[in-house]
Structure formats: C-alpha cells, structure tokens
Amino acid sequence: MVNLGFVIAEFNRDLTYMMEKLAEEHAQFLGANVVCKVMVPGSFDMPLAIKTLLKKDNIDAVVTIGCVIEGDTEHDEIVVQNAARKIADLSLEFEKPVALGISGPGMTRMQAEDRIDYGKSAVEAAVKMVKRINDIKNSN
Known part of the structure; x- marks a missing residue:
C-alpha cells in the first residue's frame, strides 16, 4: 500500500477543500493511505512542509493541493x-x-x-510514480 502525505493550501480554501476531498476519495479508490495532512497558508509556503514530510519513513509520496487564481499583477505566475x-x-x-x-x-x-480535479490527478501521479520507482529499484 502506498502512503501519501498531503500538503494543502488554505488560500482559496473553498476550492482547495473540494480538491482535497476528490483527492482523498481517489486515494481510497486506488488503495492508497493518506497518513498525514498539513495545511499551509498558500502554495508558495508548501516546500518546507513537503520537505518535512519527505523526511518521514512512513511517507512514500507527497501530494500538493493548491489553487492560484490570476490577479491584477503577475504574482500568480511567480507563486x-x-x-x-x-x-x-x-x-x-x-x-x-x-x-x-x-x-x-x-x-x-x-x-x-x-x-478541482487537479488534486485527484496528483494522487494518481503520486501512486503511479511510487509503484514505477519501486519497480525500477526491484528490477535486475
């Protein structure tokens, strides 16, 4: 079973909440465990939480969930x-x-x-990558 950590942005929470729920449902469908969820203020704040999760032995992959909407400046692109x-x-x-x-x-x-299905797609990618990397490591 694949163990996932979720890092979820609070910014635009109404949207990231829906993304999170779809991602959780898809993880369950794929037989993956969501063992830890970390809320961060926004997408720009994710890297430190991701790094902390990646250090944990019981985390096979991390799924990021965030939503960055265009504003009047190029801030969204930078983020x-x-x-x-x-x-x-x-x-x-x-x-x-x-x-x-x-x-x-x-x-x-x-x-x-x-x-809002981006979270679901990220779960799919994370689970596939864990399995494929393990296949590579276990091949002769």
Missing part, C-alpha cells in the same frame, strides 16, 4: 513557478515523488472551479 520548481527539486533530493496538484497560474475563478 506557481517558484512552488513548482522547488517541488521538483525536493522530489529529486529525497528520491520520492511529489505530485503537483496546484492549479494555475493565469486562470479565473471560474476556470479554477473547472479544475
């Missing part, structure tokens, strides 16, 4: 680009999957509502 880069760096550093379930940047609130 998502930096979060995504650091998330990828942490995955490589700890050799564990970290799935990107952050919707945005450059989307309206209506588009964000249409993309």
Whole structure:
C-alpha cells in the first residue's frame, strides 16, 4: 500500500477543500493511505512542509493541493513557478515523488472551479510514480 502525505493550501480554501476531498476519495479508490495532512497558508509556503514530510519513513509520496487564481499583477505566475520548481527539486533530493496538484497560474475563478480535479490527478501521479520507482529499484 502506498502512503501519501498531503500538503494543502488554505488560500482559496473553498476550492482547495473540494480538491482535497476528490483527492482523498481517489486515494481510497486506488488503495492508497493518506497518513498525514498539513495545511499551509498558500502554495508558495508548501516546500518546507513537503520537505518535512519527505523526511518521514512512513511517507512514500507527497501530494500538493493548491489553487492560484490570476490577479491584477503577475504574482500568480511567480507563486506557481517558484512552488513548482522547488517541488521538483525536493522530489529529486529525497528520491520520492511529489505530485503537483496546484492549479494555475493565469486562470479565473471560474476556470479554477473547472479544475478541482487537479488534486485527484496528483494522487494518481503520486501512486503511479511510487509503484514505477519501486519497480525500477526491484528490477535486475
């Protein structure tokens, strides 16, 4: 069984709540365990929580859940680009999957509502990657 940690942004919580619930349901459907959930203020704040979870022996992968909606400036792009880069760096550093379930940047609130399945997709990616990395490690 795959053990997942969730890192969930509180910003736009009405949307990340729906993303979280779909992600939990999909994890259960796939036979994965959500062993830990960490709430962070926003997507930009995720890397430290991700790193802390990746250090735990009982976490096979981390799923990020966040929603960054376009504003009047390019702030949304900066947030998502930096979060995504650091998330990828942490995955490589700890050799564990970290799935990107952050919707945005450059989307309206209506588009964000249409993309609440990003958390579900991130769970799918995390579980697949754990299994595939284990297959590689166990192959001759």
